[in-house]
Amino acid sequence: MHFSYATPDGDPNGMSSEALVIIDDEPFSQECLVHAIGSAFPRMPVIGFSTVGEFSHAEGTPVGLVLLRVQSHSPSGGQLTNETRGILQYHPDVPIVILSMCMKIKDVQEAIAMGVRGIIPMSTSFKVAVAALQLVMVGGTYFPRFANGDLPFANGTKDARDLVPEEHQPLFLPHASQQPYFAIVEQTGDMLKTETNGATVIFTAREMDVLEALQKGWSNKWIAHSLNISENTIKVHIQRIMRKLHATNRTEAVFRHRQLNGLS
Template sequence: MTAASVADLESVVRQDGAPDVALANFSGRLASDPDFRPRLAELLDVLDGIPLIMLSDSDETVTALEAIRQGAQGYISTTVGLTMALEAIRLVAAGGIFVPAPILHRMIIEQSRVPDPALHAAFSVPAPEVNGKPHLTQLTPRQIAVLECLQEGKPNKVIAHELGMRESTVKVHVRNILRRLGATNRTEAVCRVMREDN
């Protein structure tokens, strides 16, 4: 199945027989690109648990590590051969994480030196902790931002405008928030979170 846009991806994910793995082509976009993190976060939120493999023309260590740190489960650069790419997809489908060996090798070498701040940030993965609220550790950063807007009673259209996303993406976030919090509607989700404040 293919999806040319996030909206297409939303409909693919909702279908019966949703894919076991999703591949997203990021071309030569690097972690330093301001659109990198928001675009990746949006894809991961829409996929909601379907493993994502990033396809990239770059084999930059920091970009690969940032992709994995953000939640991608694979990073395949165009330097990887077809046989290895197919094995990488199988590995991710089975629950593993794939990063090409040359990138891992550079990572090990760079880690032994004094790391630059970007590489250091890519290595540090904080433990899940959201204001001591156990429910919130199940949510992605974008879902938490949407939930905060729900707590203020904002409609989807306003949330979409404030967070720089499409209204359809907000609806996906709300649906996923409700499911992860075990709530049947927006009000119940907000009440569950507010109870944890007490």
């Protein structure tokens, strides 16, 4: 059984031909995710499946991204590996993002080695989760970073087998090297004042919305209409993006963003 959601916003011809697929074996949470993410991506069909097997037998629909929700408690490493491998067997080029409350560090490392493009903790806000999905869709990656710069011990455990991100910490996006390049943070007054530090560039979730639109070549007017905010606000976001990327214009900002993500 699968559940789908699509709401053309404006011109129906603007709908994407690629679908965002959600795999979740719990019907209630699957439908909630499909509805919520569908509302955040109004021009992209969002389809829910109960299992990887069910998804693998669905033919004829191009897939832009797969969001795999694993159990709330630490999933079996073998199960996660098998599910990831099952997705890649039928869609070898599709970016995969894992949504989980708790994961073993070994499983995280194996998932990344297999090509998983992102891991979203269940403690993440919806706004940041959407920004993370948008980033993966344009070629970025999204993984947790913790207060000590490494993977912390889980409460109540004697070793680092469980991956439990600390609250209120930015989530960093590793490049091919170990040096983090980008971070997505909540759009609060304090965090908007965060400045570039070394090779790290910090974006708010809204700035990531605008940056994604810039990469699509959208005008300020169309970005404002799409995000339901004023053109003046869009100009402010673009100025901040340009300043953080040390760009002199919007085209250079897009190029530098792609360059730092290894896409140019």
